[in-house]
Amino acid sequence: MSFILKYKSMEEKRDLPNDDYTIKDLLDDMDLSPQTIVSKQNGDLVIEDTVINDGDEIQLVQIIYGG
Amino acid sequence: MKCSKCGNPKVIIKREQSGQLLCKDCFIESIEKKVIKTVRKEKLLDKGDKVLVALSGGKDSVTTLEILNSFRKMNVIDICAVTVDEGIDNYRQDGVDIAIRHAKRLGIEHKVVSLKDEYGITLDEIMQRENHKGSCSYCGVFRRTIINKAAREMGATKIATGHNLDDEVQAIMMNYLEGNTDNLTKLGAKTESKAEEFTVKIKPLREIPEREIGIYVVAKELEVHFDSCPYAMQSFRGEVSEVINQLAEKHPTIKYSTLRGYDKIKGILKDGLEKDYAHGRCEKCGEPSANRLCKACSFLEELGCD
Numbered sequence A: 001m002s003f004i005l006k007y008k009s010m011e012e013k014r015d016l017p018n019d020d021y022t023i024k025d026l027l028d029d030m031d032l033s034p035q036t037i038v039s040k041q042n043g044d045l046v047i048e049d050t051v052i053n054d055g056d057e058i059q060l061v062q063i064i065y066g067g
Numbered sequence B: 001m002k003c004s005k006c007g008n009p010k011v012i013i014k015r016e017q018s019g020q021l022l023c024k025d026c027f028i029e030s031i032e033k034k035v036i037k038t039v040r041k042e043k044l045l046d047k048g049d050k051v052l053v054a055l056s057g058g059k060d061s062v063t064t065l066e067i068l069n070s071f072r073k074m075n076v077i078d079i080c081a082v083t084v085d086e087g088i089d090n091y092r093q094d095g096v097d098i099a100i101r102h103a104k105r106l107g108i109e110h111k112v113v114s115l116k117d118e119y120g121i122t123l124d125e126i127m128q129r130e131n132h133k134g135s136c137s138y139c140g141v142f143r144r145t146i147i148n149k150a151a152r153e154m155g156a157t158k159i160a161t162g163h164n165l166d167d168e169v170q171a172i173m174m175n176y177l178e179g180n181t182d183n184l185t186k187l188g189a190k191t192e193s194k195a196e197e198f199t200v201k202i203k204p205l206r207e208i209p210e211r212e213i214g215i216y217v218v219a220k221e222l223e224v225h226f227d228s229c230p231y232a233m234q235s236f237r238g239e240v241s242e243v244i245n246q247l248a249e250k251h252p253t254i255k256y257s258t259l260r261g262y263d264k265i266k267g268i269l270k271d272g273l274e275k276d277y278a279h280g281r282c283e284k285c286g287e288p289s290a291n292r293l294c295k296a297c298s299f300l301e302e303l304g305c306d
Ligand code: SF4
Pocket: A066, A067, B086, B135, B136, B139, B140, B229, B230, B231, B232, B233
């Protein structure tokens, strides 16, 4: 059970720790604030409560920067 | 989970302030409607206006251009744009290129003005100086001067900037906390200066949260420059913004109520506190100024760029 994570110029395969692992959990694990990020699941915008499935491509886009 | 408006199960946003869930199409529509409502309510546009959009290529200015363009398509206004190139290596060029592409796509008059061409010095060069006053002071003053000048040269009747709800609430709180009542009287959706050389400034995105503008450009697949300036650092504004965002987590309507409260007392503040307008002119460039030199010219003098 794994998914592809795309963030900035990074692309990596990550293991899914459990069945109901959400994007919110992923952001927490990466220490990113949901306030500054939008997420896409297989190309579609989704909210943070979305559960990540086996084989998903999850892309995180930082939309808020300081300055 | 379903869109609160149309029932579409593909929800892209949950609005903490209202509990509303929206799908992509309903979200895009709600943002555009809200901006148009602000424009009407605050009377930001008059028929026949030529609006100069201060177009950095970032999400806020691109959204401003995109939504104001709907008024242009209805032949209510004409639009032109100016992009200021401050001269920040490895950062600014991408935004400038994106701004050029948007102007081309929409077929509007567009001008890129660099600090180098205008004043013979880039922001990077200023930052090499020993006793500079911090990047953002120069950046803000020079940008404002260049935009005001471009408005006159291009015959614009209004200048539109991309200030969003977060920017406006930060400015209200900062000025209040600093006791800067003079600046506190100058905020609002439409800033009119008594000096006729200064074009009226409008902020069509003033009621849209910054995060929603970010989601809007991603949802609409608008090309924007998402990046942080290498000079951005811990500022008082940043600290105020952090506190407000922290409070907003438990109190999601706080930004709106701060804005509404300010709008209610703004008239009284203006009547009671607004300073008489200085009729002076800058000795060097002729811009309206309370002192011998305007801010831009006094910076240039200090930098030895005259
Ligand atoms: S953060 Fe960078 S771009 Fe923004 S005002 Fe400061 S120097 Fe200019």
